[in-house]
Amino acid sequence: MVDLAVLGPLAAYGAGRTELPLGGPRQRAVLARLLVARRQVVPLPRLVADLWDGEALPRDPEGAVRTFVAALRRVLEPGRRPRTAAKLLVTEGPGYALRAAVDDVDAWRFERAARADEAAPALVETLEGALALWRGPAFADVAAAPWARAEAARLESLRLHVVERAAGALLARGGAARAVPDLEEFVATHPAREEGWRLLALALYRSGRQADALSALRRVRRTLDVRLGVEPGARLSRLEQDILRQAPHLDPAPEGGGQVWARAAEAYTRALPVADRSRLRTAAALMRDVAVTGGEGLSTAREHRLAAVAEARRYGDAELTARVIGVYDVPALWTRSDDPVRAARLVAAAEDVLRELPPEREAERARLLATVAVESRGAAAGARSLRAAREAEALARRLGDPGLLAFALNGAFVQSFARAPGGAGGGPGRARAGGDAGRDALGAELVAVAGAAGLVPHEVLGLLVRTQARCGLGDFAGAEECAAAADALAARHELPLVRVFTTWFRALRASLSGGGWEPYEEAVALLPGCGMPGFATGLPALARLTVALRSGQQPAGEGDFGPYEPWVRPLLDAYGGAGRAEVARAVAATPEPPGDHLTEVLRGLTALARQLVGEAGSGGPTGLVGAGSGVVALEIPAAGGPRGGRAH
Template sequence: MDYGLLGPVTATSDDGTPVALGAPRHREVLARLLVARGRVVPVDRLVADLWEDPPPAGAVGAVRTFVAALRRVLEPDRPARTPSRLLVTEGPGYLLRADRTAVDARRFEDTAEQAAAAAPSAAIPLWDTALGLWRGPALADFPTARWAGAERARLEALRLNAVESRADALIATGSAREAAVALEAHTAAHPWREDGWILLATALDRSGRRGDALAALRTARRILAEELGTDPGPALARAEALILRGPADPATPGGSADGVWARTAAAWDRSVPARAKARLHATASLLRDLAVTGAEGLDEAREHRADLVAEAEATGDPDLAARIIGSYDVPAVWTRADDPQTSAALVRAAARAAATTPRDTGPALRARLLSVIAVESRGDAAADLPPAPASAPPSVEPWRARAAHAADEAVATARRLGDPSLLAFALNGAFMQSFGTCGGATRRDPIGRELVGLGTAHGLPGHELLGRLIRIQALSGQGRFTEADTQAEAADLLADRHERPLARIFTAWYRALRTSETDSWPAAHPLYVTALARTGSSGMPGLADGTEALLRLVPVMREPGTLPVPGLLDGTDPGPYRPWLEPLLLAGRGEPGQARRALDTVPRPPHDLLQEPLWCLLARTASAVGHRPLLRRAIDELTRATAESAGGGSGLFSYGPVMDHLTAAAAALDEA
């Protein structure tokens, strides 16, 4: 069932058929419960909201009649005398169970939040989607209802902000004429909004209509003075001054900060020689900041970082190259590399630079280079050779030993030097190298806790945010969700305050995981749909690729001994997880011989946040087809994670307690 508040109140069945809600009072009860956002509304509150004082004598009975009628139309197929699953009686009142994605007002808010965090070019279609949900004034059926006033005003304020933000994005991407058309209608309808007038003047000026831009600002001054009796704010005066002065570059986006940026960039180009080393240092700093601005910035930073390192090495100055390589201390929380080949190249470049950096005269720089090696050697990104088969005896590969040693030395050096930012970077490397075996959630939580302490004590918001995300993962793996909730709330506040939009993708996954663990998979499913959609456009292919395929297997893996039905993953790309999924799918299709042969050569799972669920997949397949060597190896690996959930430590999803998978594997080994 979908519900509409952004216009007349509506309900629509999942096949798109409008639901006949009946009399106005029925719609009003539905709207009042939707506005409550999943909270119980007591019967006496409903009575007070629906009728002016005093209510009629039979008001309580009438409310119950309205609720009964709504239940019939919202769940027409519900058997008689069975409790409602949607509009439920709870305590002293009623509660409407509506997924967030089922209410147009909530979808509007979520899409607007994504748009606000996106780069201008990506934000425009999101703003269009958000604003397209509006069918008229919010709660249009009840323009004078007291209970609706605050929610109507709140939603309308968000809509007006969305209109202006969309126009701002259009201006920033060179579509000033389109923005001006929308803003002329906007300011006519809402003449008291100073930001609207400033945006209109900016759009007109960028469209070559300077006279109209100045006239718009004069109109704004007059309206504010005559109709509201207030003087315009300083922003209006600044906008007028910028228009009168004229932009240094007409294509440069407007606003005071953008103007400073444009003038400073122009001064830099004029003042710094083209081949100066200062340009390489400045570019390194810019790329580091660009990487945390959102999906587009992360893509750009990743694309240009390797080129910058190559340019630095080409200068023949080993100290310069080392400083450029070691400067990229962008916090990294996901353990599968977005671009393994580039990561491996960066590891090699950092190793070359570290080899020429003296331990005694350049310890801080050497520690930075070692931290790069440790961070970029995540998963199997820096593997010298393909991983051994999963059924082979465990061994420590040389590249992993080098990366772990690099992390240990970097942390020790940073502690000795007492450099908090260096220690934070080194701890990020230690986190990436803490996946040598399964079951490391309890070891990783102290790393996260120390990063949070460093961040709060020394003003390192990026690494404080990293620490909180690490703690969310570690606490989730141990089932300590109340503590993880606290970390998620703090992470969201940090992400908003310091404009780190990608962090909210991880907290969205966590909340879906928590719901699946503490409520049910059906309740979590819509949250996962939202998380997957946001991840797909996050600029983090290491996180996005193949994750949906693993997620679809959650209901299967949480049922002991179950195999996936044929076609379960149709239309889903397993991406990098195909080697571990294919044997299970073969077993599910009734092809045990092919599944066994696939298990003979399947590589061991990567040393990353998803190694426990991947070992569980292998154990399930090996149990089904009687592959004893792989069963023994899977049991050995998973035994280290006995107290954790299979995948919970990723903060994404869980295949249930590891102990359940171990018990099933041990039983299968006895029978094989």
């Protein structure tokens, strides 16, 4: 994953926010030019013309561009295997395109945030977060180039509009006094923007500064007259008259949730010193609440959570760090981590604190163990994760704390997919009674425990666990009952991510009933911006492949299979006409899939590839497999090969 930044000098960041070397000016300009094209193909001759723009061309300009592209690919996709197709900076037709996702480019994230609905409860935070992405003028190091000028100007215009929207939203929730300093700076920098002056005058008036508000309106009148020779517009003139007569509608609206939040936050800030440990604990708890909003909130929470843990470690207080780590009991349904690097750091921190914490601090130890179990799910699972899940559950039951038990059961659930260390044949092991029946029972207990204690997010988690488990057991009607109950709770308590999982379940159910690919279209549309790359990456292409295989069609193999590529590729090679021996070697080299939701699907793909090359006694699953994922499933024939292709 690479984060590309253009809201300032061009930059690219890898894991841990390490800045990547993008090379010299023209190589950097290639990347900037492709970003300006917004995923569209830029023909090679166009790239040459834009890069040298009237300057003397080198001996082989097209060769130079190809060299720049190759160097950028090495930087942006360091893990790409030799002779495999690039997935980010791709060659297509007559030129190149940068197929970055919206979440991977700061300008695109900014534009998405700029479109936030006026009724959004966290509108101020969303817009201020978007503005914080700016590090300087957009495309700063190439802004003089004709091809960058219009895009840089468009983004700057949008930035100014977002500044005004953020100020207006802050005024609407009672933050007039806080808005004044930023608006003063804004109108000083952009004196011709009448909306900025209007907001400043209104903020001053609502702060009890009527004379200053009128003075601001006189200033803008003089400014517009001197600079442009025009009078203020109708909105400014009307505001001046309203202030003079102290019109009632200028007063802020009755205090709602936004104003209550703003006043409480200001009081909290005044009451506690900056370095107070209570602030750190509160910030960690806040990140837990932000995470369940999904999308940008989930991504932001992951980042700030690790920062809070690092800050807690600086105090050298094991109990404080344990609370900061353990308070983040956000339900985790999917067994592939959204951010494996950060997850590994959290697990390491939790294990360090476990060694330092006194044995009698059982509640803190249980939360740390549950954190290890949840964060080391899927590919990162191992013997220590299974032990952590068992110990957390045992401690939680002995302590009788329903919140702690719900968190521990979450760890037990994600570890129920893990392969037991040293198990026969490397088969799946269980941290608890396993399989879909065991997970259904675990989900039912989660619903009961969380429901009785009013722990809505974990009650919803239990319903989603049961939705998946009932799918795996072939009880789609029962799964629909659980999904409907999860949707109802999510709507009542504003948990937007739930809809992503229930929509994918319904797409699977409809597709298995003969609906083909069409039911998946709505589900795929929910993935961009959901904040769950561990769930979203590779899933659309995998779903399309499973639909094609179930319907006996020749799989096209198009799209990004992400982490599932090693298990998909041998099968696609077989359908694509690769030699039998070549496919057999690829199948033999296919690794055992990690213990997660899609283990059975990936094993099924390997079984289909073996059938296709006619391997006798290949074993493996048969019938409908993988439905327990709640998102995709395969149909494995008991004998013979899948229809539609043949290796030779």
